Amino acid sequence: MxxxxxxxxxxxxxxxxxxxxxxxxxxxxxxxxxxxxxxxxxxxxxxxxxxxxxxxxxxxxxxxxxxxxxxxxxxxRLDAYAEALAQLQQRGLAYACGCSRREIAAQARQGAEGLIYPGWCRHGVKAGKLGRAIRVRTEDAPVHFRDRLQGEVVQCVSHEVGDFVLRRADGLFAYQLAVVVxxxxxxxxxxxxxxxxxxxxxxxxxxxxxxxxxxxxxxxxxxxxxxxxxxxxxxxxxxxxxxxxxxxxxxxxxxxxxxxxxxxxxxxxxxxxxxxxxxxxxxxxxx
Missing domain, CATH: 3.40.50.620 (HUPs)
Known part of the structure; x- marks a missing residue:
């Protein structure tokens, strides 16, 4: 249906x-x-x-x-988003990030839809930093789908977007996680x-x-x-x-x-x- x-x-x-x-x-x-x-x-x-x-x-x-x-x-629906996020964290698929917007803006590459996060906190938050945001680990593999009007779309998320935010530094859940859940x-x-x-x-x-x-x-x-x-x-x-x-x-x-x-x-x-x-x-x- x-x-x-x-x-x-x-x-x-x-x-x-x-x-x-x-x-x-x-x-x-x-x-x-x-x-x-x-x-x-x-x-x-x-x-x-x-x-x-x-x-x-x-x-x-x-x-x-x-x-x-x-x-x-x-x-x-905040409990549902928290549950999905906890599942990803428990499986090692999401991690805490302590990078500020200013730090990312100073060194990150510009992508089609904004700055591409370089993955600095993938192996742990830097010394002296507090992990406030939560990001998902992306893989270096293309994602394909066929749009009913636009046709075939291919994007390598890790290369074109980077590890994107699931929960923001201010504690609010990100659009990408909420819409999927x-x-x-x-x-x-x-x-x-x-x-x-x-x-x-x-x-x-x-x-x-x-x-x-x-x-x-x-x-x-x-x-x-x-x-x-x-x-x-x-x-x-x-x-x-x-x-x-x-x-x-x-x-x-x-x-x-x-x-x-x-x-x-x-x-x-x-x-x-x-x-x-x-x-x-x-x-x-x-x-």
Whole structure:
């Protein structure tokens, strides 16, 4: 059975870019007669904006994106992340790191998605240092997967990313660990999300293999860009979705995904418009 999910971070209201991600995953789930869950990725409490989670759920409802079951909140799942991390540590697959960001920035190589950690603490924290962060040991072997839209993706995590963080120095669990544990817990079979997360996927596959979890199928769709050519995001102050008149922005999201809207689209309500989209061929040509 198909089980998909939409997993926003409550760092602000939804915008057109996040609406595209929600609509793409929702339609893919419904097209496969599957379940569509909503997960609130609020594990990073330092970035959470008060009231944003409720605002996100209200927007999804207004836009006709009704989820199945209860909303999962990562902030209520800390014990599960701690258990997975302890398992990796007991097996020697994760280790404490005492390196500061400044030290890493001064000497580490730059990779496609940031600095590549050189593995200085792999054999123990340096004298005089306190091991605060926890990193996973990566292997010098390529990780392969076939994205349903982007095709074959190959990444050697150890060479292109390095031993990445599972628990931060401030004690918060990292996104990579939380998302893998939660996908397994919810039985997620298909992940549909934006292209900006494509190169996170090999890290997640690597952790799935270490923890003995099943691997979902992935589809990474194109991103909505602003006038400056950057991804629309809360960080760059993308305008919030309009809740009083949702149809124009829902039409915009469907058009971005490749749907050729009917003339009467402007007169439809969101559930009717989404139901119409399900009668059309999938413009993403997903499997």
């Amino acid at each position: 198909y089980i998909g999910r939409f997993a926003p971070s409550p760092t602000g209201p939804l915008h057109v870019g996040s609406l595209v991600a929600a609509v793409a995953s929702f339609l893919d789930a419904r097209r496969h007669q599957g379940l569509w869950y909503v997960r609130m990725e609020d594990v990073d409490c330092l970035r959470e904006v008060p009231g944003a989670a409720d605002a996100i759920l209200r927007a999804l409802t207004v836009y006709g994106l009704q989820w199945d079951g209860s909303v999962l909140y990562q902030s209520q 939660d996908d397994a817990y919810q039985g997620i079979t298909h992940v549909v999300r934006g292209l900006d997360l494509l190169y996170n996927t090999p890290r997640q596959l690597y952790l799935q293999a270490l923890l003995g979890y099943a691997t979902p199928q992935y589809l990474h769709h194109p991103l909505v860009l602003g006038n400056d050519g950057r991804k629309l995001s809360k960080q760059h102050r993308a305008p919030a979705l309009c809740l009083e008149q949702p149809v124009p922005q829902l039409c915009q999201a469907l058009g971005f995904l490749g749907y050729r809207l009917p003339r009467e689209a402007a007169d439809m309500n969101p559930p009717t418009l989404l139901a119409w989209a399900l009668t059309q061929a999938d413009p993403l040509r997903s499997d």
